[in-house]
Every structure is written in structure tokens, then in C-alpha cells.
Amino acid sequence: MKKVVVIGAGTMGNGIAHVFALYNYQVAWVDVSASALERGLATIDKNLDRQLKKGDIDEAKKAQTLANISTFTDITAAVAGAALVVEAATENIEIKLKIFENLDKICPAETILASNTSSISITRIAGVTKRPEKVIGMHFMNPVPVMKLVEVIRGYATSDEICAQIMDISKDLEKIPVEVNDYPGFVSNRVLMPMINEAIHALYEGVAGVSEIDTVMKLGMSHPMGPLQLADFIGLDVCRSILEVLFEGFGNPKYAPCPLLVNMVNAGHLGMKTGKGFYDWSNGTKNIAVAPRFAKKQLPTETF
Structure with a gap:
């Protein structure tokens, strides 16, 4: 199982592609946007440089990791011969259901379909496929190259064999997999x-x-x-x-x-x-706490 497809070029997608490629999996990385894939590769390059400076990898390992990644905007071409697909698209149920319905049609019958969803039901996702026993959650933590946990979520129909394979793959990536059942929010x-x-x-x-x-x-x-x-x-x-x-x-x-x-x-x-939330991130790092509008200024007083 050395060809893996990663769907989505966002933060989680580029971290997942990075880690699989680092451990010598052949990664077919898919997104509808070629520019998003280009930005994602630049992020991976930068993060590999961090690992290089820390002495975790050498120049040859960096070059091999980047060589292990191929980018695609055509999902049908990407999934040919894939043993595993890991979906890391936007956390939106309708988008994910459409992706899995399509994957079920175009992927080889033996392909395992995994989702990096952080909360959406694996059982519901599996329900739009004809291979629910081969659908599973593979919830990586952010930042993926650093965080050790993979939350492995069993859908209602996920087989013991598929769960065992995903646990083993996670260990192959030097992650620590934890098996959980499919209920809202899982454990994390x-x-x-x-x-x-x-x-x-x-x-x-x-x-x-x-x-x-x-x-x-x-x-x-x-x-x-x-x-x-x-x-x-x-x-x-x-x-x-x-x-x-x-x-x-x-x-x-x-x-x-x-x-x-x-x-x-x-x-x-x-x-x-x-660039703005509870903190000001406009300079790229946490700067100063922001006082959001509509927050109450003091605890409500009660009359007894």
C-alpha cells in the first residue's frame, strides 16, 4: 500500500501529503485549484526546511519527499491504482458526501476511503458508497508533521480488517493511532x-x-x-x-x-x-489580544 491519494490542498491536506511523502508513500495530491496545490507545495518545502535545520532530515530526504508528491486537478487520473484515499476537504457535510459518492464510482473496488473529518459522521459518509466496510475516519491533528495522534474512527459498518490496516499505516507514519467509535465529535x-x-x-x-x-x-x-x-x-x-x-x-x-x-x-x-480573531495575527504571529465587540463588559447583576 504505497500509493495514497490526498484530497484537498488546505492546511490539513498539505500536512497529510507531507507526512505520507516523508515516509516514502507515493502521494497523488488533488485539488480543484492548481494555485492552491502550488501554494501547498511551497508550504511543504518550507516545513521540510524547518526539519532540515533541526537535523531531523537531510537534503537527500527533503528532495525525495518532494519527489514523492505528484499534483492533480483531475481526480479520476489521480485515483488510478490507489490503495488508499484520504479526504481532507472543507469540513462541510454536503461537500464530503459528494466527494465520497464520486470516489466510490471511480476508485478500484479494493481502495480504502478515509476521511480526515474532525466531527462529521463516518457512518453517514459511508452511506453514500457501496463499500461502507472500507470507509473509515483518519483524523490527523494540526500541525500534522508535528502532532503524533491519529484518531481512527470506525463507522457502523467498517470492517475489522480495514481498521487494522489503517492502524498499521498510522504506525508506519510514526503516529500513535487511537481507535474510537463513530459518535458526534468522536473523542477529541x-x-x-x-x-x-x-x-x-x-x-x-x-x-x-x-x-x-x-x-x-x-x-x-x-x-x-x-x-x-x-x-x-x-x-x-x-x-x-x-x-x-x-x-x-x-x-x-x-x-x-x-x-x-x-x-x-x-x-x-x-x-x-x-489575521484577526481573539488575537491580532496580522503580522503572521500572535500579537495582542483583541476585545471582540458584543462581549459583555461585566457579569450581569441580579436583584434579590
Whole structure:
């Protein structure tokens, strides 16, 4: 299983393509935009340079990794002879269903279809294919070349054989795979997103400011970054989408996105990728905490 197709040239797609190529898989990288693929290759080149400077790889390994990647805008050409397809497109259910419905038609019968989705049901995705036993979640963490975890999500019909193969492939990439079942948010986001949402509520209700909330979680709970900075890193639109999946899946109001998060997404303040979220990222790095509009200035007073 040495030919892998990666669909999507965004942040996750370029990280997944990078890692597979680094471990000598032949990567067919697909996106509808040739310019997005070009930018993605430039990102991989830059990230390989970081690994080179740290002594993790040498020049020959960098050159071989880049040589292992071929880019395509024609998905049919890309999937020919592929043993595994990893979809890393936008976290949108309709887009993913269309991709998998098409993949099922054009991929060889033995091809495993995996999704990097962070919250969308693998069982639902598998339902649009005629090979549900070969559909699985392969949820990498961002940044993919650095983070060790792969959350391996079994759909309702995923076979033991396919799950075992994906666990082995993850280990081949020197990742640590963890097998979980297909329920909204899986494990990672079922636990993480309510924490981020609660941090946004604390800001919204005037409990504390952005940097204060993040400092409490970093120094008090030993988190490497605070929940509001992490939300900016993930993308506030992605956080909102995952919370909506949780809310729809469980029907529990505790998962409803905070009104402040909804307002910020509607305003286009999505975090690092737009230069502004809970922090100002306009210079490419976290600069200063921003006080979002419509956050309450103080805790509400009650009359007894």
C-alpha cells in the first residue's frame, strides 16, 4: 500500500501529503485549484526546511519527499491504482458526501476511503458508497508533521480488517493511532470543543479578558496554549461547524455555539487564517489580544 491519494490542498491536506511523502508513500495530491496545490507545495518545502535545520532530515530526504508528491486537478487520473484515499476537504457535510459518492464510482473496488473529518459522521459518509466496510475516519491533528495522534474512527459498518490496516499505516507514519467509535465529535472534539465554547462564554459574559482566560488555562492546567488562542489556530468557523454537529447530534443545548462565536464568524473574523480573531495575527504571529465587540463588559447583576 504505497500509493495514497490526498484530497484537498488546505492546511490539513498539505500536512497529510507531507507526512505520507516523508515516509516514502507515493502521494497523488488533488485539488480543484492548481494555485492552491502550488501554494501547498511551497508550504511543504518550507516545513521540510524547518526539519532540515533541526537535523531531523537531510537534503537527500527533503528532495525525495518532494519527489514523492505528484499534483492533480483531475481526480479520476489521480485515483488510478490507489490503495488508499484520504479526504481532507472543507469540513462541510454536503461537500464530503459528494466527494465520497464520486470516489466510490471511480476508485478500484479494493481502495480504502478515509476521511480526515474532525466531527462529521463516518457512518453517514459511508452511506453514500457501496463499500461502507472500507470507509473509515483518519483524523490527523494540526500541525500534522508535528502532532503524533491519529484518531481512527470506525463507522457502523467498517470492517475489522480495514481498521487494522489503517492502524498499521498510522504506525508506519510514526503516529500513535487511537481507535474510537463513530459518535458526534468522536473523542477529541467532543471533549475539546465544549471547553473552547465555555472559554468564549466566559469572555462573552465578562468573567475575564482574552489573555487572562488563556493564562489561567496555560499556567493552571498546563495547556500548551489557551483555548481562545487554540480556537484562532483551528479557525473559528471550524469551531462553530463542529459545535453545530455536536448540537445536532446530541440535541443538548450545552453544545450550542456561543453567540459571540457566531457573531465573529459572521463578521469574517476567523482567527489566524484571516489575521484577526481573539488575537491580532496580522503580522503572521500572535500579537495582542483583541476585545471582540458584543462581549459583555461585566457579569450581569441580579436583584434579590
